Amino acid sequence: DAGVIQSPRHEVTEMGQEVTLRCKPISGHDYLFWYRQTMMRGLELLIYFNNNVPIDDSGMPEDRFSAKMPNASFSTLKIQPSEPRDSAVYFCASTPGQGRYGYTFGSGTRLTVV
Amino acid sequence: AQSVTQPDIHITVSEGASLELRCNYSYGATPYLFWYVQSPGQGLQLLLKYFSGDTLVQGIKGFEAEFKRSQSSFNLRKPSVHWSDAAEYFCAVDIHGSSNTGKLIFGQGTTLQVKP
Numbered sequence: 001d002a003g004v005i006q007s008p009r010h011e012v013t014e015m016g017q018e019v020t021l022r023c024k025p026i027s028g029h030d031y032l033f034w035y036r037q038t039m040m041r042g043l044e045l046l047i048y049f050n051n052n053v054p055i056d057d058s059g060m061p062e063d064r065f066s067a068k069m070p071n072a073s074f075s076t077l078k079i080q081p082s083e084p085r086d087s088a089v090y091f092c093a094s095t096p097g098q099g100r101y102g103y104t105f106g107s108g109t110r111l112t113v114v
Numbered sequence: 115a116q117s118v119t120q121p122d123i124h125i126t127v128s129e130g131a132s133l134e135l136r137c138n139y140s141y142g143a144t145p146y147l148f149w150y151v152q153s154p155g156q157g158l159q160l161l162l163k164y165f166s167g168d169t170l171v172q173g174i175k176g177f178e179a180e181f182k183r184s185q186s187s188f189n190l191r192k193p194s195v196h197w198s199d200a201a202e203y204f205c206a207v208d209i210h211g212s213s214n215t216g217k218l219i220f221g222q223g224t225t226l227q228v229k230p
Contacts (some may be wrong), residue, residue, distance in 0.1 A: 100146050100163070
């Protein structure tokens with residue numbers, strides 16, 4: 001298996017623009033998670049899905065952020081409009097079931113909003 | 115509220131020396147516990163995990179960790195550090211509620227520097 005695949009690896013955009021981050025989880029993994037990593041706040045859970053359904057989005061910072069999982073093999077995290085404080089590394093992770101399995105993380109998308 | 119604390123932000127050890135990275139958690143029950151490693155510019159890789167049974171668990175790359183319920187700790191150890199172990203290490207706790215859906219909560223991380 002190729003692991004969790006995220007695209008793009010790097011994204012530089014201007015403030016106010018829409019940004020879409022993409023994730024392909026490992027086949028057969030029923031849970032998908034989006035995390036954000038910054039120096040100030042560390043790793044924060046933004047949202048997670050089970051069988052394509054959003055379960056907990058309490059970590060989504062504000063309405064500018066939205067996430068979808070239209071099918072078992074694809075998820076997007078969208079920021080519209082983007083702001084400089086959204087600059088961070090965004091990670092996607094997946095797991096086959098309950099937490100005891102641990103999560104497999106993608107390589108992340110480094111987002112810079114200028 | 116549930117939390118994970120890694121008291122040491124930065125640790126420097128000499129190559130060949132032993133290593134212990136500390137992790138404490140705050141949670142009512144015994145959670146699932148994990149250690150991850152992150153190399154620069156990379157994602158997080160699972161080193162080891164504990165959810166029940168033997169409190170000393172072995173992981174990849176020669177790492178081990180010991181769960182101590184009385185101290186709410188899950189410290190990571192390695193008897194002899196290699197230069198390639200230089201990275202950031204994260205302790206994580208899976209808060210699995212009655213629904214068992216789980217959420218992984220991370221500590222702030224410990225950056226390990228290895229001196230030649």
